[in-house]
Amino acid sequence: MSDLSVREATKRATARMSHSDVEIPRDRDSSVPRPPGPSTTALINAFRRGPAVLELFTNVAREHPQIAHTRLLGEHLYLLNSPDVIVDVMQKHGRNTMKGRGLQGAKALLGNGLLTSEGDAHMRQRRLVQPAFHHDRIRLYADQMADLSVAHEATWVNGAEVDMVTDMSALTLAIVGRTLFGSDLTGDASDVGDALTTVLEGMGSRLMLGPAAMRIPSPSRRRAVLAAAQLDTMVQRIIDNHRGGGNADDMLAILISATEDGTGMTDEQLRDESMTLVLAGHETTAMTLSWGWMLLAQNPLAREWMTEELDAVLNGRTPVMADLDAMPRTRAVVAEILRMYPAAWVIGRRLLDDVEIGDVRIPRGAICLASQWVMQRDQRWWDQPLSFRPDRWLTPAGTFDESAPGQPRGAFFPFGFGNRRCIGESFAWTEAMLILGTLAQRWSPELVMDGAIEPMPAVTLRPSPGMAMRLVARAKPQ
Ligand code: HEM
Numbered sequence: 001m002s003d004l005s006v007r008e009a010t011k012r013a014t015a016r017m018s019h020s021d022v023e024i025p026r027d028r029d030s031s032v033p034r035p036p037g038p039s040t041t042a043l044i045n046a047f048r049r050g051p052a053v054l055e056l057f058t059n060v061a062r063e064h065p066q067i068a069h070t071r072l073l074g075e076h077l078y079l080l081n082s083p084d085v086i087v088d089v090m091q092k093h094g095r096n097t098m099k100g101r102g103l104q105g106a107k108a109l110l111g112n113g114l115l116t117s118e119g120d121a122h123m124r125q126r127r128l129v130q131p132a133f134h135h136d137r138i139r140l141y142a143d144q145m146a147d148l149s150v151a152h153e154a155t156w157v158n159g160a161e162v163d164m165v166t167d168m169s170a171l172t173l174a175i176v177g178r179t180l181f182g183s184d185l186t187g188d189a190s191d192v193g194d195a196l197t198t199v200l201e202g203m204g205s206r207l208m209l210g211p212a213a214m215r216i217p218s219p220s221r222r223r224a225v226l227a228a229a230q231l232d233t234m235v236q237r238i239i240d241n242h243r244g245g246g247n248a249d250d251m252l253a254i255l256i257s258a259t260e261d262g263t264g265m266t267d268e269q270l271r272d273e274s275m276t277l278v279l280a281g282h283e284t285t286a287m288t289l290s291w292g293w294m295l296l297a298q299n300p301l302a303r304e305w306m307t308e309e310l311d312a313v314l315n316g317r318t319p320v321m322a323d324l325d326a327m328p329r330t331r332a333v334v335a336e337i338l339r340m341y342p343a344a345w346v347i348g349r350r351l352l353d354d355v356e357i358g359d360v361r362i363p364r365g366a367i368c369l370a371s372q373w374v375m376q377r378d379q380r381w382w383d384q385p386l387s388f389r390p391d392r393w394l395t396p397a398g399t400f401d402e403s404a405p406g407q408p409r410g411a412f413f414p415f416g417f418g419n420r421r422c423i424g425e426s427f428a429w430t431e432a433m434l435i436l437g438t439l440a441q442r443w444s445p446e447l448v449m450d451g452a453i454e455p456m457p458a459v460t461l462r463p464s465p466g467m468a469m470r471l472v473a474r475a476k477p478q
Helices: 006-018 040-048 052-063 083-092 101-110 119-133 135-153 164-181 183-209 219-243 251-257 267-298 300-314 321-326 328-340 425-439
Strands: 067-072 075-080 097-099 161-163 346-351 355-357 360-362 367-371 454-457 461-464 468-470
Touching: 006 101, 006 219, 040 052, 040 067, 052 067, 052 075, 052 367, 052 454, 075 083, 083 346, 083 355, 083 367, 097 101, 101 219, 101 267, 101 346, 119 135, 119 251, 119 267, 135 164, 135 321, 135 425, 161 164, 164 251, 164 267, 164 425, 164 461, 183 219, 183 267, 219 251, 219 267, 251 267, 267 300, 267 328, 267 425, 267 461, 267 468, 300 321, 300 328, 300 425, 321 328, 321 425, 328 425
Parallel strands: 075 367
Antiparallel strands: 067 075, 097 346, 161 468, 346 367, 355 360, 454 461
16 A cells, blocks of 8 residues: 555655746637537537547548637647648657646656656756667567566466456556566566556546546545556655666666766656556557457468468567567557557647648647558558558558658648657557567467457557457468
């Protein structure tokens, strides 16, 4: 249990949430002409019904193929509906923006870590954290990822039914725990994961609504605050252990030793970055893999296309990082999963300055949203967008190329943009390919209930109600 009282934990969470490195501007100018868009009521109704948000955003992009405007909770929201507009705002003007309401609320948990910090403070943290993601480090993590995938495979029993979301979350959490906190701390990592799940369940839907909603008292909020306090205590203990020496090979050790101009991170910064990496690093990959198993079960031909490659390259052995370049089909499968079921389904930014797009002026303080779900399934940029066709990512020579499908820049952005682009991108590709490469060689999980799984747009795009699958040992081709 936590060493902190609810009152103290609440005080800390609220202080974290209210902290901002830059002033938060508001768009209050009623004289600005705004483009048309959906009504606030339509938006609120869609948010209430979860998956309807995806449908609403998709329809809005059809009706307003460039930019749409709406209002929510006193904010002006602009939905960016074409790749050039998205690149313009997110990439070209990226440094003149800050995160939107959702991530502002997430500060209650993540404090001022990479995902939620702003401005110069963010850039400094990014430089300090970057060495933990160098190519050589990823190679080291790759061995750990493969080892943990093999250990996880030992828990799979032919014919058993599992919830793939829970199953993949356990594996990706073990991986982030091992790579971040070191081998002797796997137990702590899973406690951190359990507490994190409680926090997300308590705060999940409120996150979308931002800081004000996070302050409304309720039993689930109380549970979340307590779990957050428990997390604080655990992570502090892990940091203390590391400061005491040992564990030179994990990410936390690198974060502890990183310095700029002679100064390193405070314990609070280490706590915020650790929490951020555990959360950002396991939930997204777990959702990607869960959707992946569903897509492979629904598309046996694509699965065979991939396993043919696994048989040829690996012939039953566990993959290592050096194998990944010889596995373009497996990489293409991961790209196609990320296209159809992007774990990060929307990116939000508040503008710190006015931005002109054609004849539309988007004022400082407005929030711009770009949805991966909408753009990556839009038939303006994709051939047969609703079909799972991993081969679209291969060149005629059979190599993987992210531009092979012919989509414009800004139509595929599962890892975001510019200086806020996912720092864990190559970690994630490596992890997803190694897990699939290890497990799909010997297993073809089947869906227990086909067709009833809906994408729920929460913090990430989660399968609802979970993903019941039967583990089936693969019949090897003769
Ligand atoms: C399939 C897996 C993943 C997906 C789809 C994904 C997606 C994203 C996206 C879209 C962003 C940008 C968010 C924004 O602009 O608001 C982001 C940022 C971030 N991701 Fe990932 N991510 C994945 C895996 C990981 C992993 C494995 C880690 C760490 C181990 C990680 C750590 C982070 C961090 C720290 C940031 C914030 C970067 C910054 O702002 O400087 N992610 N991720």
